Amino acid sequence: MTKTIDIEDLNEAQALKELARLAQILLQANDDYYQADAPQLTDAEYDRLKRRNLAIESRFPDLKRLDSPTEQIGAPISDGFSKAVHSVRMLSLGNAFDDDDVADFDKSVRKYLGLGTDSALAYTAEPKIDGLSLSLRYERGKLVQAATRGDGEVGENVTANARTIADIPQVLQGAPDILEVRGEVYMTHTDFAALNKRQVEKGEKTFVNPRNTAAGALRQLDARITAERALHFFAYAWGELSEPLANSQIKALAQLGEYGFSINPLTRLCAGPDEMIAQYHLIEEQRATLGYDIDGVVYKVEDLALQARLGFRSTTPRWAIAHKFPAELAWTRLEAIDIQVGRTGALSPVARLTPVTVGGVVVSNATLHNEDYITGRDAKGNEIRDGKDIRVGDWVQVYRAGDVIPKVADVDLSKRAKTAKPYVFPTKCPQCESDAIREEGDAVRRCTGGVICPAQIGEKLKHFVSRAAFDIDGLGAKQVVQFYNDGWIKEPADIFTLSERYGNGMQQLRNREGWGDKSADKLFAAIEDKRTIPLGRLIFALGLRHVGEAASNMLATHYGSWDSLEQAVTDAATLEGPAWDDLIGIDGVGAVMATSLVTGFAQKAERAAIDRLVAHLNVQDAARPDVADSPVVGKTVVFTGTLEKMTRAEAKARAEALGAKVSGSVSARTDLLVAGPGAGSKAKKAADLGIETLDEDGWLALIGAL
Numbered sequence: 001m002t003k004t005i006d007i008e009d010l011n012e013a014q015a016l017k018e019l020a021r022l023a024q025i026l027l028q029a030n031d032d033y034y035q036a037d038a039p040q041l042t043d044a045e046y047d048r049l050k051r052r053n054l055a056i057e058s059r060f061p062d063l064k065r066l067d068s069p070t071e072q073i074g075a076p077i078s079d080g081f082s083k084a085v086h087s088v089r090m091l092s093l094g095n096a097f098d099d100d101d102v103a104d105f106d107k108s109v110r111k112y113l114g115l116g117t118d119s120a121l122a123y124t125a126e127p128k129i130d131g132l133s134l135s136l137r138y139e140r141g142k143l144v145q146a147a148t149r150g151d152g153e154v155g156e157n158v159t160a161n162a163r164t165i166a167d168i169p170q171v172l173q174g175a176p177d178i179l180e181v182r183g184e185v186y187m188t189h190t191d192f193a194a195l196n197k198r199q200v201e202k203g204e205k206t207f208v209n210p211r212n213t214a215a216g217a218l219r220q221l222d223a224r225i226t227a228e229r230a231l232h233f234f235a236y237a238w239g240e241l242s243e244p245l246a247n248s249q250i251k252a253l254a255q256l257g258e259y260g261f262s263i264n265p266l267t268r269l270c271a272g273p274d275e276m277i278a279q280y281h282l283i284e285e286q287r288a289t290l291g292y293d294i295d296g297v298v299y300k301v302e303d304l305a306l307q308a309r310l311g312f313r314s315t316t317p318r319w320a321i322a323h324k325f326p327a328e329l330a331w332t333r334l335e336a337i338d339i340q341v342g343r344t345g346a347l348s349p350v351a352r353l354t355p356v357t358v359g360g361v362v363v364s365n366a367t368l369h370n371e372d373y374i375t376g377r378d379a380k381g382n383e384i385r386d387g388k389d390i391r392v393g394d395w396v397q398v399y400r401a402g403d404v405i406p407k408v409a410d411v412d413l414s415k416r417a418k419t420a421k422p423y424v425f426p427t428k429c430p431q432c433e434s435d436a437i438r439e440e441g442d443a444v445r446r447c448t449g450g451v452i453c454p455a456q457i458g459e460k461l462k463h464f465v466s467r468a469a470f471d472i473d474g475l476g477a478k479q480v481v482q483f484y485n486d487g488w489i490k491e492p493a494d495i496f497t498l499s500e501r502y503g504n505g506m507q508q509l510r511n512r513e514g515w516g517d518k519s520a521d522k523l524f525a526a527i528e529d530k531r532t533i534p535l536g537r538l539i540f541a542l543g544l545r546h547v548g549e550a551a552s553n554m555l556a557t558h559y560g561s562w563d564s565l566e567q568a569v570t571d572a573a574t575l576e577g578p579a580w581d582d583l584i585g586i587d588g589v590g591a592v593m594a595t596s597l598v599t600g601f602a603q604k605a606e607r608a609a610i611d612r613l614v615a616h617l618n619v620q621d622a623a624r625p626d627v628a629d630s631p632v633v634g635k636t637v638v639f640t641g642t643l644e645k646m647t648r649a650e651a652k653a654r655a656e657a658l659g660a661k662v663s664g665s666v667s668a669r670t671d672l673l674v675a676g677p678g679a680g681s682k683a684k685k686a687a688d689l690g691i692e693t694l695d696e697d698g699w700l701a702l703i704g705a706l
C-alpha cells in the first residue's frame with residue numbers, strides 16, 4: 001500500500017495522482033455497494049477516503065476531475081421501492097458459539113419459565129439459511145405483499161420480484177384469512193456458478209457470493225432480472241396470523257408445507273441440548289453437499305404456548321437461538337495499521353490487509369480491537385496469542401464469522417521480518433492532534449478533543465442522522481459529512497437552521513453541485529418533518545457512550561417526557577440520592593450507562609449543544625399506544641420475595657409490556673410493591689413509606705391475568 005501523504009504536504013503532481021487513485025477506489029466502491037450489493041470497504045473507510053478526496057479537491061480546485069467522486073451521490077437501488085410496514089416486527093436471533101452456550105440457552109429458557117431440570121422441554125433444530133429474510137403476506141389465500149426485513153419495522157416492498165420466485169405460492173388453499181409467512185430467500189451453488197459463467201461469457205463482472213447475489217436480485221427494480229436469477233425460498237416462521245397454524249413449531253411448519261411452501265428437510269425435534277448438539281453436527285457434516293449456504297443451526301422452543309410466554313427481548317426472541325458454525329479463516333499480510341476515531345473519541349486500530357478471500361468474501365480490512373490486543377494482551381492484562389504482538393508486515397490470520405467485522409486473530413512469527421518493529425500506538429489523536437489518553441480500567445485510548453475533534457463531530461453527526469436516530473430522508477452519512485466539511489453543519493442543531501441559512505441568498509443548497517430545486521426542497525421538507533421526534537429516538541441520537549437504542553427507549557418509557565428526563569438526569573449528577581437510585585433502578589440501565597448519561601449532560605459544551613438542539617424540536621412524549629387502558633401504565637413497580645406463578649424475569653417483562661416501570665429498589669417514587677413470601681426489607685420500607693403492597697395473586701388480578 002502506498003504511504004498516505006498528509007494533504008498539506010502534497011505537491012500538484014502528487015495531488016493529481018492521488019485524486020486519480022481515490023476516484024478509482026471510490027467509484028468502484030459505489031458500484032460494489034449499489035449495483036453488486038457486495039461492499040468491499042467498510043462505511044468508515046469509504047467515508048475516510050471520500051473526506052480525503054474532498055479535502056484535496058478543496059486545496060487544488062483546478063485539479064478536480066470530471067468524474068469526481070464528490071459529485072456522485074450514490075442512488076441506492078432501494079430508493080425505487082415503496083416502504084412496507086411489518087404488522088409484526090421481524091426480529092433477528094441471538095447467537096450461540098459452542099456447546100456451553102447451547103446449554104446456557106436451555107437453562108435460561110427453563111429459568112424464565114420456572115421449569116426444573118427434570119421437566120421435559122423440547123426444541124426444534126433446523127439449518128440457518130445464509131440468505132435474506134422475506135415476509136410474505138397472504139390475505140384470503142392471495143399473496144398481497146412481499147417485504148424485506150429492512151430495520152425490522154419497515155422493509156422494502158418487493159412484491160413484484162417475489163412473484164417471480166417459483167418456491168413462493170401465489171395462492172393458498174384453506175389458509176387463515178391473514179397469514180404472514182416468513183423465511184429465507186437464497187440462491188443455490190449451481191445457479192450461482194451458472195450465473196457467474198454467463199457473466200464471464202458476456203465479459204461482465206462476476207458476483208462475490210450467493211447471499212449478496214440473492215439480495216441484489218431481490219432488490220432489482222426490474223423484476224425480469226430477479227426472474228433470471230433463479231431464487232429459492234424456505235419458510236421457517238410467521239408474522240401476523242388471523243388464527244393459529246398449530247400448537248407446536250413442527251406442526252406449524254408441516255402446515256406451511258401443506259400450503260405449498262418448502263420446509264427445510266433437515267428440521268428435527270430434539271429432546272434437549274444433547275440431541276440439539278447432535279443434530280448440529282449432523283447438519284454441519286452435510287453442509288458442503290447441501291448445495292446452498294448455511295451458517296449455523298437454529299433452535300426453537302417447540303411448544304408455541306411456551307414461545308408466547310417467553311416473548312421477546314428488544315431485538316431477539318427468548319425462545320430461539322442461532323448456533324453458528326465456526327468462523328472461516330485465511331492468512332494474509334498486514335500492510336498497515338490505521339487509526340480511526342469514533343463518535344466517542346475511541347481510537348480504533350484497523351488492519352489494512354493484502355486482500356484475501358475468507359469464506360467467499362474479499363477481506364482487505366479487519367479490526368485489531370485496541371492497543372492491548374496488538375501487544376498480545378486482553379483487557380485484564382492476560383496474554384492472548386501466547387503473548388505474540390502484531391507488527392506491520394506480519395503474516396496474520398484473518399477470521400470472519402457471518403456479518404461480523406473480520407478480525408485479525410493470529411500472527412505467524414516464523415514469517416516475521418527481522419527488521420519488523422513493535423507497533424507504537426499513537427498518544428495523539430490522528431485527526432485533531434489532541435492528547436489521546438487511556439483512563440484507568442478502560443481498554444480504549446480516547447481523543448480528548450471532544451467538540452474540536454473533526455472525527456468525533458463527523459461520527460456524531462453521522463450517528464445523529466442514522467436510521468435508528470433522526471433518519472432524515474436525503475441526509476445520510478455522506479451528505480452530512482459533506483455539509484460538515486464545508487462548514488454548513490457544525491452540530492446537530494445546525495441541521496434545523498439549514499433552510500434558514502441556505503434556503504435563499506447567495507449560497508443556496510439548490511445551487512450546490514449534486515443538488516437542484518427538487519432535491520433541496522425535499523431535504524428541507526424532510527428536516528421539517530423530523531422536527532417532531534419521539535423521545536426515545538432523541539435520546540439515542542445524542543450518541544452518548546453506552547446509551548444504545550434499546551436503552552434509549554427504556555429511558556423514554558421510564559421518564560415519559562424530555563423535561564422529566566432532563567430534570568432527572570440533572571438531579572442525578574451527584575451520582576447518589578433518589579434521582580440516581582431511580583435511574584440505575586431502571587431495567588437495563590446499569591451504573592456504567594447512568595454515569596455516561598449524567599456526565600454527558602453535565603459537560604458544559606455537550607449540554608449547551610443538546611440545549612441548542614432541543615430548542616429546535618418538538619419532542620414527543622413516550623407513547624404507549626397499546627397499553628393505554630392498562631391499569632399499571634406509567635406506574636413504578638417493585639417485585640420482591642418469592643413469586644410462585646411466574647419467574648422474576650417473566651414478571652418484569654410482563655409488567656413492562658403493560659407500560660409499567662420495574663425498579664429494583666423501593667423509593668418515594670415507587671407506586672406499587674408486589675411482595676411474595678419471604679419479602680424482607682423492601683416490604684418494610686414500602687410500609688414505612690405508605691406504598692401500596694399486593695401479593696402475587698393481587699397483582700395478577702390487577703393486570704387481568706388471573
Ligand code: IVH
Pocket residue numbers: 091092093126127128129130131132133184236237298317320322
Ligand atoms: S427464525 C423471530 N429460522 O437468520 C426469529 N431464522 O440471524 C425468526 N434465518 O433474521 C427467525 N435461517 O433471516 C429463523 N431457520 C431459520 C433461519 C433464520 C436463517 C435468518 C433470519 C434471521 C436471521 C437471524
